[in-house]
Amino acid sequence: MATSPPQVSLDEIREEVADLETPEERIGYLIELGQTLPDLPVEYQTEIFRVLGCQSMVWVVPEMRGKQLYFRGTSDAPMVRGLVAILISAYSGRSSREILDFPIESLFEELRLKSFLTPMRSNGLYSMVQRIQAIARESLAASGEAPEVAVAIGKSGSDGPEFSVATCREDFPILAQCNSDDRPLIYLDNAASSQRPSSVIDCMSDVYRTHYANVHRSGHDLAISTTMAMEAARESLRRFIHASGTDEIIFTPGTTASINLVARSWGDANLQEGDEILLTELEHHSNIVPWQQLAARTGAVIRWLPVGDDFLLDMAALSKMLSDRTRLVSFSAVSNVLGTINPVREIVAAGHKVGARVLVDAAQAVPHGSVDAIDWDADWIVFSGHKMLGPTGIGVLYGKRSVLEAMPPFLGGGNMIKSVTKNGFESADLPHRFEAGTAPIVEAIAMKPAVEYLEGIGSHRILAHERELAQRAMDGLVKIPGLKILGPGIQAKTGIISFVVDSIHPDQIGQYLNAVGIAIRVGHHCAMPLHQRFGLPASARASFYLYNTLQEVDAFVDAVARSVRLGPGSRSA
Numbered sequence: 027m028a029t030s031p032p033q034v035s036l037d038e039i040r041e042e043v044a045d046l047e048t049p050e051e052r053i054g055y056l057i058e059l060g061q062t063l064p065d066l067p068v069e070y071q072t073e074i075f076r077v078l079g080c081q082s083m084v085w086v087v088p089e090m091r092g093k094q095l096y097f098r099g100t101s102d103a104p105m106v107r108g109l110v111a112i113l114i115s116a117y118s119g120r121s122s123r124e125i126l127d128f129p130i131e132s133l134f135e136e137l138r139l140k141s142f143l144t145p146m147r148s149n150g151l152y153s154m155v156q157r158i159q160a161i162a163r164e165s166l167a168a169s170g171e172a173p174e175v176a177v178a179i180g181k182s183g184s185d186g187p188e189f190s191v192a193t194c195r196e197d198f199p200i201l202a203q204c205n206s207d208d209r210p211l212i213y214l215d216n217a218a219s220s221q222r223p224s225s226v227i228d229c230m231s232d233v234y235r236t237h238y239a240n241v242h243r244s245g246h247d248l249a250i251s252t253t254m255a256m257e258a259a260r261e262s263l264r265r266f267i268h269a270s271g272t273d274e275i276i277f278t279p280g281t282t283a284s285i286n287l288v289a290r291s292w293g294d295a296n297l298q299e300g301d302e303i304l305l306t307e308l309e310h311h312s313n314i315v316p317w318q319q320l321a322a323r324t325g326a327v328i329r330w331l332p333v334g335d336d337f338l339l340d341m342a343a344l345s346k347m348l349s350d351r352t353r354l355v356s357f358s359a360v361s362n363v364l365g366t367i368n369p370v371r372e373i374v375a376a377g378h379k380v381g382a383r384v385l386v387d388a389a390q391a392v393p394h395g396s397v398d399a400i401d402w403d404a405d406w407i408v409f410s411g412h413k414m415l416g417p418t419g420i421g422v423l424y425g426k427r428s429v430l431e432a433m434p435p436f437l438g439g440g441n442m443i444k445s446v447t448k449n450g451f452e453s454a455d456l457p458h459r460f461e462a463g464t465a466p467i468v469e470a471i472a473m474k475p476a477v478e479y480l481e482g483i484g485s486h487r488i489l490a491h492e493r494e495l496a497q498r499a500m501d502g503l504v505k506i507p508g509l510k511i512l513g514p515g516i517q518a519k520t521g522i523i524s525f526v527v528d529s530i531h532p533d534q535i536g537q538y539l540n541a542v543g544i545a546i547r548v549g550h551h552c553a554m555p556l557h558q559r560f561g562l563p564a565s566a567r568a569s570f571y572l573y574n575t576l577q578e579v580d581a582f583v584d585a586v587a588r589s590v591r592l593g594p595g596s597r598s599a
């Protein structure tokens with residue numbers, strides 16, 4: 027294909043726009059600009075080159091020449107052709123790396139696009155940008171250059187300055203407090219929910235104070251800036267988990283809601299009597315009950331991949347438990363009780379080999395930045411914001427585009443439709459098809475600073491720090507008579523340590539620790555089948571995170587030892 031150089035240069039566009047006073051003049055100019063685009067031959071106006079997420083039909087066609095990428099494109103809407111022309115002028119003739127580094131937001135600011143584009147047009151524009159960036163990322167990957175840092179568990183992350191836990195703690199205002207006895211708070215319940223840095227708290231307050239409005243609806247300035255902020259958060263999550271497009275990132279209220287969405291939408295449409303669902307014995311109730319409900323509705327059967335006495339999944343049993351009857355495999359990347367890191371890629375590949383769909387519950391993996399949609403190749407990946415420094419009430423359902431597109435909508439209402447008549451409705455495109463009603467807008471927006479905080483430190487550092495803490499805790503705990511740790515060795519786990527002590531109920535340990543300012547969790551941790559597997563009613567769990575210190579670990583071990591020495595009945599310090 028012979029690609030033409032940009033018809034109008036970026037400088038010419040800048041100059042023209044600078045002289046335009048009113049939104050009407052700018053719209054008129056966009057239409058004129060669109061007319062300068064060469065026609066795109068019809069053979070390129072196909073699904074392969076179509077940009078999803080735009081209100082109108084838009085096609086973008088790339089061509090690599092040497093190290094530079096060139097683009098052609100068009101739209102069936104005259105004004106959108108103008109937007110395509112701007113993007114072609116901005117991006118054509120640059121290397122993939124330059125495209126990814128190009129400050130497109132500043133260009134949009136400079137051209138004052140925000141002030142007159144409707145939210146739908148604005149979304150469409152961002153979909154085009156994302157498409158072009160995805161092409162650039164793919165071409166980098168094809169050339170052997172990593173498009174971004176890999177974030178598989180414990181592998182890599184930020185190359186920034188060394189991580190300092192003391193500096194990190196200053197970012198978390200809640201950690202500075204003491205209990206009623208003036209003892210400093212030691213927060214070791216991070217697997218239940220993490221704390222939030224000031225950047226996340228300030229972001230939420232800032233949105234409410236300065237630019238809050240509903241999203242994807244009105245065309246006024248506030249609504250546009252809130253919509254753009256929410257879409258920017260979606261993009262940061264896409265980048266964080268290496269999804270190929272923002273249309274694959276569905277905002278949900280959390281992991282539980284995401285799994286229920288898949289069970290109701292995909293499950294109800296695809297499962298029938300006799301079909302099999304494979305779970306593992308170490309699942310959280312959120313990854314059990316929705317499938318039990320689905321099985322009750324459809325007659326499907328649940329099978330359980332066992333956990334061995336070594337607290338690892340029995341991988342030798344996997345192939346025997348999978349068959350052509352298996353329609354779904356659903357499992358946690360990391361156990362919320364044992365901390366065990368499961369072999370995600372291997373399980374996903376085995377599930378796919380028998381034709382099953384695979385869902386990965388990444389609620390306990392994502393806090394360490396260790397989710398990689400490309401590497402894992404799962405059909406769905408689900409997680410919650412509140413365990414990864416973000417707000418409560420927000421989470422993600424990632425799905426492969428082709429899988430999500432084949433799923434019927436689950437909740438019906440506003441925002442998830444293209445059109446409604448008295449006779450029915452037409453569903454919106456992804457991701458809105460699964461986002462009925464008003465989203466937790468501010469919570470979604472604040473996922474961006476949460477992701478940026480984790481990226482700033484880097485997954486390898488977070489996991490390494492947690493493991494240092496967990497190893498120190500295990501070294502101390504094993505010396506306590508009658509104490510048993512539930513979980514594998516440090517190389518196979520994150521910073522979660524569950525334990526039981528002969529003759530003392532975990533509840534009592536938890537109450538004693540609380541009295542000395544140490545927050546841990548006791549109970550079944552929403553994993554009753556796992557506790558039943560080990561013949562236990564409950565356990566105590568300390569879960570470490572990036573802001574915990576070795577001193578805190580020592581104080582925790584001392585407090586557990588003291589509570590055990592004091593014996594049954596010791597609830598206060």
Ligand SMILES: Cc1ncc(COP(=O)(O)O)c(C=O)c1O
Nearest residue numbers: 280281282310312358362389410
């Ligand atoms: C592994 C796992 N899955 C699912 C969940 C449920 O997450 P949420 O309550 O945020 O929906 C949790 C929460 O502890 C979890 O640890």
